[in-house]
Amino acid sequence: MATLVQAEAAAPRGLDLVAMAKEAGVTALIALVLTAPLIGIRTVEQSGSLGFETDFTAVAIAVALVFVGRIGIILNREGIARPVLWLSLLFLVVFPLPVIYELLRSGFTLFGVQVPLDLPPLPVLDFHSIPLLVIGTLGSMWLALQALLVQRRHRSSLSRQERDRAMDKIGAKVQRATVFVGPILVLLAVVFPFTDLATRATLGVATIVLIYIMLGWGLNIIVGLAGLLDLGYVAFYAVGAYSYALLSTTFGLSFWICLPLAGVFAACFGLILGYPVLRLRGDYFAIVTLGFGEIIRIILINWAPVTGGPNGINNIPRPSFFGFPFDRSPPEGQTAFHQLFGLEYSPTHRIVFLYLLILALALLVNFISTRLRRLPLGRAWEAIREDDIACQSLGINRTNLKLAAFATSAMCGGFAGSFFATYQGFISPESFSFIESAIILAIVVLGGMGSQLGIVVAACLIIGLPEAFRGLDLYRMLVFGLCMVGIMVWRPRGLLAHRDPTILLNRKKGASS
Incomplete structure (x- = not known):
């Protein structure tokens, strides 16, 4: 019976494209409302007065990332995890490349000697696109991990008890390694x-x-x-x-x-x-x-x-x-x-x-x-x-x-x-x-x-x-707040909350009675 249930869970159900597009579109609309004032409009000093400038290209990129990410979450939820896994791995390679290129262009230190690289700057990479690339990299990593979980356990998320047990194991190993x-x-x-x-x-x-x-x-x-x-x-x-x-x-x-x-x-x-x-x-x-x-x-x-x-x-x-x-x-x-x-x-x-x-x-x-x-x-x-x-x-x-x-x-x-x-x-x-x-x-x-x-x-x-x-x-403070909210949702007891008791009431094996 359990094998039959797992087989039914593993088999992908009929995919409703209209419902999927509607759910992803609503999520993208919420992202547009939130990112437009935070990313698209920023205040600048203009001739001694305070003005503002717009950058709706970054808003469009952020909304597109949210839309594609929601599509990936839906596909994982429906059991179609293999294409999500490969696309996520592809994005994990693509998103960090502009940042790595910019770091190499600025030069690096080799055995204490500064080595400059004469590379042209990327026209698409500016100061405000770096956070979007970082967020895209983290989102791709999350989708890849979720797709692997679907392929291994036939579901896209762990229960709270499973997450706590997994984190407790990590905390116990860290405590012993301390x-x-x-x-x-x-x-x-x-x-x-x-x-x-x-x-x-x-x-x-x-x-x-x-x-x-x-x-x-x-x-x-x-x-x-x-x-x-x-x-x-x-x-x-x-x-x-x-x-x-x-x-x-x-x-x-x-x-x-x-x-x-x-x-x-x-x-x-x-x-x-x-x-x-x-x-x-x-x-x-x-x-x-x-x-x-x-x-x-x-x-x-x-x-x-x-x-x-x-x-x-x-x-x-x-x-x-x-x-x-x-x-x-x-x-x-x-x-x-x-x-x-x-x-x-x-x-x-x-x-x-x-x-x-x-x-x-x-x-x-x-x-x-x-x-x-x-x-x-x-x-x-x-x-x-x-x-x-x-x-x-x-x-x-x-x-x-x-x-x-x-x-x-x-x-x-x-x-x-x-x-x-x-x-x-x-x-x-x-x-x-x-x-x-x-x-x-x-x-x-x-x-x-x-x-x-x-x-x-x-x-x-x-x-x-x-x-x-x-x-x-x-x-930086926006990302900091998002990370804190994520920790409180997924790990409310803290990152390394495992604690062994100071005194164990039961004796070790082999101890004299």
Whole structure:
């Protein structure tokens, strides 16, 4: 009977061309309505005033891609997957060719030597056609994978349970590989600033990504381990930044003294927030933490005599290498750091030092959170996350455990805020808005709550990719939003959400009874 059902599913039904054209046409019409104002019309500066120009060729290409893609989805749904597979593979070859040609035309580096290629530019390839080619490549890849699925399982999509099982298997393999992948990634991160890829721009992007990785690992203690939804984590970030800025500018304390103090102050604020709101649960708890973050931001704006108000605090001192600053002294033209190691002065050395500093701080936060998870405290956090009421019935003091989670997580946020203040040299309340909390929480959720490596991957995707494609300012946030929606639809638990229990109740095979 099962064989008969599979044979009926595999056999293509009669194809209704009119219904297929109607469905694809409606989809293309929706694409036209959405892409016409986003792609076809853009504002430009014309003689000191603001005007607009149109580019409906890109709109037509986008609508055509949507129409053809919908036809492919319908054919896969009807079981006619072989022509879709071959056409998708053909498009996978055709779409990337103009981009590769343009990259080769601009030249490449061979063994450290720039090799220019004297090739004519393509008239059809301009700045705004590159995103369409990328979207076409991704769509062709999706159709090809869907066609392969139809040929193997006689259906065009997997159920949610099958997707979860497949992703859990991938997450489990990644988690087991973390033992080997983690040290390799750390080694690559340490070596990176000493390679040819390390420029001021790439080091700046890498430093910002590491700040958000550190914040994600800190928030993961509350959200991933203790299971508490905190929407005001940026408040601890702000407390750490302003603590360092005020202590260094007012009392002249060095970075190495202000860093632990900023963490202590942020932990105290975590206790102040945690104690009165721990009786709340779910959405009510999240709303209160959101309000706490806004209260901190409003205080920073209105308490102008201390915080500088909307103008913020500038001229924040830079960190030194254990008392050897990077500031140049006029007589010799050298810094104390360069004189100590006998190096020739280069402004890049300070940027490399800041990068290695945030890398060390991020690894410290990772070590703290990983070790805490294996301790009885971390096991109790996981128990509270799974069943709060059962933990209370077992005599576990939920209040103290949740306060410990808040204080530890807030301390990590304070460390990150302290480094952010010294890295920027200027802070203001605008840097600590609600969108920062949303981005940090998105990193934790996208990577998979409780997954340390998942947070690294998510931070690189959310922070690193938009920075890398900042030149495509018209499309990068649109593509970013589409990717986030797709992840929430197909993988709501996160990319690497698989978590093995800290303690296994059953014993291994062969263990003595």
